[in-house]
Amino acid sequence: MTGDAGTPAVHAEGLCKLFGDREAVTGVDLSVRAGEIFGFLGPNGAGKSTTISMLCTLLRPTLGHAAVAGHDVVREPDEVRRRIGLVFQESTVDGDLTAEDNLRFHAELFGMPRREARRTIAAMLDMVDLTERAGTRVRTFSGGMRRRLEIVRGLLHSPHVLFLDEPTTGLDPQTRVAIWEHLHRMRDERGTTLFLTTHQMEEAEHCDRIAIIDNGEIVAEGATDELKAVIGEDLITLRTGDDDTAVKVLRERFRLDAAAGPGGVRLRAADGAAFVPTLCAELTVPVHSVTVAPPTLDDVFLHYTGRTIREAETGPMTMADLVARRR
Numbered sequence: 001m002t003g004d005a006g007t008p009a010v011h012a013e014g015l016c017k018l019f020g021d022r023e024a025v026t027g028v029d030l031s032v033r034a035g036e037i038f039g040f041l042g043p044n045g046a047g048k049s050t051t052i053s054m055l056c057t058l059l060r061p062t063l064g065h066a067a068v069a070g071h072d073v074v075r076e077p078d079e080v081r082r083r084i085g086l087v088f089q090e091s092t093v094d095g096d097l098t099a100e101d102n103l104r105f106h107a108e109l110f111g112m113p114r115r116e117a118r119r120t121i122a123a124m125l126d127m128v129d130l131t132e133r134a135g136t137r138v139r140t141f142s143g144g145m146r147r148r149l150e151i152v153r154g155l156l157h158s159p160h161v162l163f164l165d166e167p168t169t170g171l172d173p174q175t176r177v178a179i180w181e182h183l184h185r186m187r188d189e190r191g192t193t194l195f196l197t198t199h200q201m202e203e204a205e206h207c208d209r210i211a212i213i214d215n216g217e218i219v220a221e222g223a224t225d226e227l228k229a230v231i232g233e234d235l236i237t238l239r240t241g242d243d244d245t246a247v248k249v250l251r252e253r254f255r256l257d258a259a260a261g262p263g264g265v266r267l268r269a270a271d272g273a274a275f276v277p278t279l280c281a282e283l284t285v286p287v288h289s290v291t292v293a294p295p296t297l298d299d300v301f302l303h304y305t306g307r308t309i310r311e312a313e314t315g316p317m318t319m320a321d322l323v324a325r326r327r
């Protein structure tokens with residue numbers, strides 16, 4: 001399942017894509033280890049789909065190099081295609097076929113021998129708890145069942161790397177949890193490298209490592225905990241008897257950038273929990289409650305880009321859109 005020992009599953013150096021004079025991707029460098037869950041986090045329009053499309057050989061880079069499972073995406077596109085699976089955001093399974101027939105059709109496209117296909121399809125359906133629905137037309141499936149089927153279809157030919165465009169967008173929270181359980185299981189049982197794009201912080205939290213992309217450029221990369229540690233400061237929220245006075249004291253005595261809002265008084269401080277006793281002792285107003293929250297990926301995004309990911313959103317565009325635009 002993994003490539004040669006030591007060969008990165010995905011490697012890119014100086015990857016750029018220009019559309020006319022528009023720079024969609026401006027010099028992306030990244031390296032993803034075999035068996036890793038790697039997330040590409042960024043707002044809509046940041047360049048995620050363009051980058052992933054270059055890695056999947058759907059778009060030719062304007063500049064730079066990339067290799068997937070040790071094969072160059074420009075010089076050896078067929079080798080790359082044989083070693084990757086793709087899961088688009090939009091459903092691409094055939095609703096008039098059964099779950100099993102959808103998978104069988106895909107296996108035939110990849111030239112899998114019949115017996116191997118039968119065995120693999122059964123194992124895949126079992127892995128995503130769809131065995132009992134194998135003979136049911138996909139038209140009757142829920143969104144989550146469809147997505148599970150799409151994901152195992154992408155895995156059917158045992159790719160080294162499964163690329164997923166926003167794997168749980170549009171699904172309800174319970175289904176998202178289930179999909180992630182399946183994705184972790186796939187990585188753990190089969191060693192598949194997962195490379196996904198997302199603009200959702202919760203989705204990025206499932207990754208071993210993420211790269212934050214903004215305006216076509218990677219602005220930060222690392223394990224989610226490492227990235228959060230860079231922020232260093234916790235968010236403290238206080239409910240007090242007099243928020244305005246509390247803010248005044250915090251600013252004047254502690255030189256902290258506190259602000260009062262509908263949720264109470266908010267401020268940031270290093271090692272928030274240790275700071276709370278001093279804070280409560282010094283405040284001249286009654287404190288009703290205190291919460292201390294460690295930094296989130298949203299804080300990390302804000303730190304590196306100067307805005308929250310929601311503010312940065314420009315409008316949805318997906319990998320499937322990109323494929324369509326190329327036609």
Ligand SMILES: Nc1ncnc2c1ncn2[C@@H]1O[C@H](COP(=O)(O)OP(=O)(O)OP(=O)(O)O)[C@@H](O)[C@H]1O
Pocket residue numbers: 019022023024025042043044045046047048049050051199315316317318319322325
């Ligand atoms: N074929 C194209 N022609 C012109 N501009 C394009 C084309 N494809 C992408 N772009 C532009 O390049 C930039 C990056 O787009 P891209 O789709 O890669 O972003 P994204 O981060 O994947 O966002 P989304 O999640 O919406 O797909 C955007 O400004 C987009 O409008």
